Amino acid sequence: MTEENSTFIPSLTIIGGGPGGYEAAMVAAKLGARVTLVERQGVGGAAVLTDVVPSKTLIATADSMRRVGLAEDLGVDLGDAEPRADMRQVDRRILELAGEQSRDIRAALERRGVRVIDGVARVVGPNEVSVRTLQDEDAEPEVITSDAILVAVGASPRELPTAVPDGERIFNWKQLYAMTELPEHLIVVGSGVTGAEFASAYNRLGAKVTLVSSRDRVLPGEDADAAELLEKVFQDNGLTVVARSRAEAVERTETGVRVELSGEGAADTPYVEGSHALVAVGGIPNTAGLGLQDVGVELTESGHVKVDGVSRTTVPSIYAAGDCTGKLALASVAAMQGRIAVAHLLGDALKPLRPHLLASNIFTSPEIATVGVTQAQVDSGQYQADVLRLDFATNPRAKMSGVQEGFVKIFARQGSGTVIGGVVVSPRASELIYALALAVTHKLHVDDLADTFTVYPSMSGSIAEAARRLHVRV
Ligand SMILES: Cc1cc2nc3c(=O)[nH]c(=O)nc-3n(C[C@H](O)[C@H](O)[C@H](O)COP(=O)(O)OP(=O)(O)OC[C@H]3O[C@@H](n4cnc5c(N)ncnc54)[C@H](O)[C@@H]3O)c2cc1C
Numbered sequence: 001m002t003e004e005n006s007t008f009i010p011s012l013t014i015i016g017g018g019p020g021g022y023e024a025a026m027v028a029a030k031l032g033a034r035v036t037l038v039e040r041q042g043v044g045g046a047a048v049l050t051d052v053v054p055s056k057t058l059i060a061t062a063d064s065m066r067r068v069g070l071a072e073d074l075g076v077d078l079g080d081a082e083p084r085a086d087m088r089q090v091d092r093r094i095l096e097l098a099g100e101q102s103r104d105i106r107a108a109l110e111r112r113g114v115r116v117i118d119g120v121a122r123v124v125g126p127n128e129v130s131v132r133t134l135q136d137e138d139a140e141p142e143v144i145t146s147d148a149i150l151v152a153v154g155a156s157p158r159e160l161p162t163a164v165p166d167g168e169r170i171f172n173w174k175q176l177y178a179m180t181e182l183p184e185h186l187i188v189v190g191s192g193v194t195g196a197e198f199a200s201a202y203n204r205l206g207a208k209v210t211l212v213s214s215r216d217r218v219l220p221g222e223d224a225d226a227a228e229l230l231e232k233v234f235q236d237n238g239l240t241v242v243a244r245s246r247a248e249a250v251e252r253t254e255t256g257v258r259v260e261l262s263g264e265g266a267a268d269t270p271y272v273e274g275s276h277a278l279v280a281v282g283g284i285p286n287t288a289g290l291g292l293q294d295v296g297v298e299l300t301e302s303g304h305v306k307v308d309g310v311s312r313t314t315v316p317s318i319y320a321a322g323d324c325t326g327k328l329a330l331a332s333v334a335a336m337q338g339r340i341a342v343a344h345l346l347g348d349a350l351k352p353l354r355p356h357l358l359a360s361n362i363f364t365s366p367e368i369a370t371v372g373v374t375q376a377q378v379d380s381g382q383y384q385a386d387v388l389r390l391d392f393a394t395n396p397r398a399k400m401s402g403v404q405e406g407f408v409k410i411f412a413r414q415g416s417g418t419v420i421g422g423v424v425v426s427p428r429a430s431e432l433i434y435a436l437a438l439a440v441t442h443k444l445h446v447d448d449l450a451d452t453f454t455v456y457p458s459m460s461g462s463i464a465e466a467a468r469r470l471h472v473r474v
């Protein structure tokens, strides 16, 4: 190929090796770009090393405890054996699995020709990143110049000054895997997705759990029917929810922790005592000290990087993706934003981020999976939809498997019958939601779902049945 007819491919430096960063690196390298990725903690980022992978691996163990508990109802004689989670073994498995996945991703990046640097990066110009390597922290920082920069630095646990984690009794979500024993009584502060997932998991693992919720109910941002059902299951399993209460402070006592509460709920319960506490009150973006504002990148008041639908910041050569942008804090969204940035930079076919198509799952027990339009959007009049909720109680497969709670809910556009959203609450709802995600993404009609063969007996039969009940006779 001669110089004249070769196509110019811009080079890219990526800060952060989580899903926002590594997906972008993978795609850019595949398209022929020279890519450098700087990561201070380990490739895979927080998603792989401390957040998604460890929590979901822990939840897999918790789910196996649930199934063992159910086995007796299904006729399995467990004798006198009392199932017990061996937390040393559980934690070892979690950390090994996370480490292995990190190594796999790094190897895949290097195979594609990405230069991976273990180091801490700082933006020092619209096209310059200064890198201090971890191998030799006294060495002069290396300045890397490239056509574009992608900032994908993620977020860290928010700390309350009166509830500082010590990693022994008071934890943030990254520190939990150092616990060698199951906590006797875990108090979880914060009933967002993180708090609800861990409360559910430790409850299933056999710990006593109290969940402190500042709102009327757990999971305030999620489908109210689903959250209500989850609270009922929590209650049935002995998990206590202290509602309308904020944690003012978490202090250590001689034998454990004491959580001081304020708010309406505190009139009845001014404090809770337990053996350990998990503080899960949200995250803050890792943008402080990164040099972004010095080069003209605008941040929001909360410190998130301002981006548009194609991941551009206010500086044309700098893109941003993932949790540091304050968009939906999900690994799948981070990865999509990273891929979109690369497509924009390299002039590849591109679809801007479409949050209304997003599928996500809360890995509580039961799981809560959602896609597209929400009940809140329908109730507020933003979308005109027919809504059908079908409980799994009548589903034969659910009965055979001992699944007592759960439902499928479909939102179909009024008039046309196009599927625009859905909710599934059940074990493995994360898998079942795919049928509805496919329908939402490709604008299928309820009749398309209803006319598709489902296996008999199957949980997905309820999805087709719910769609059938939304059929409109013309
Ligand atoms: C407990 C928990 C469970 C979750 N479970 C799920 C789930 O099941 N599914 C899901 O989709 N999402 C889940 N999430 C959300 C998900 O973890 C995030 O959305 C995802 O990690 C965002 O990816 P990211 O690439 O933006 O950032 P991260 O994964 O946080 O990666 C950013 C990386 O950048 C590095 N970095 C930061 N600053 C620098 C610097 N100056 N130099 C070099 N490196 C730097 C950090 O060390 C980090 O490794 C969960 C979150 C939590 C807290």
Ligand SMILES: NC(=O)c1ccc[n+]([C@@H]2O[C@H](COP(=O)([O-])OP(=O)(O)OC[C@H]3O[C@@H](n4cnc5c(N)ncnc54)[C@H](O)[C@@H]3O)[C@@H](O)[C@H]2O)c1
Pocket: 160, 189, 190, 191, 192, 193, 194, 195, 197, 212, 213, 214, 215, 220, 245, 246, 247, 248, 280, 281, 282, 283, 328, 329, 330, 360, 361, 362, 363
């Ligand atoms: N399965 C998943 O996909 C998954 C799992 C975990 C987290 N995430 C993502 O991570 C993001 C962050 O979730 P999160 O749950 O960590 O944070 P969050 O900000 O969503 O929830 C934190 C909760 O803590 C409450 N809170 C704050 N201060 C409090 C206090 N002093 N006392 C009691 N409650 C208090 C808040 O009102 C809020 O409800 C979410 O956007 C979520 O999408 C996703």
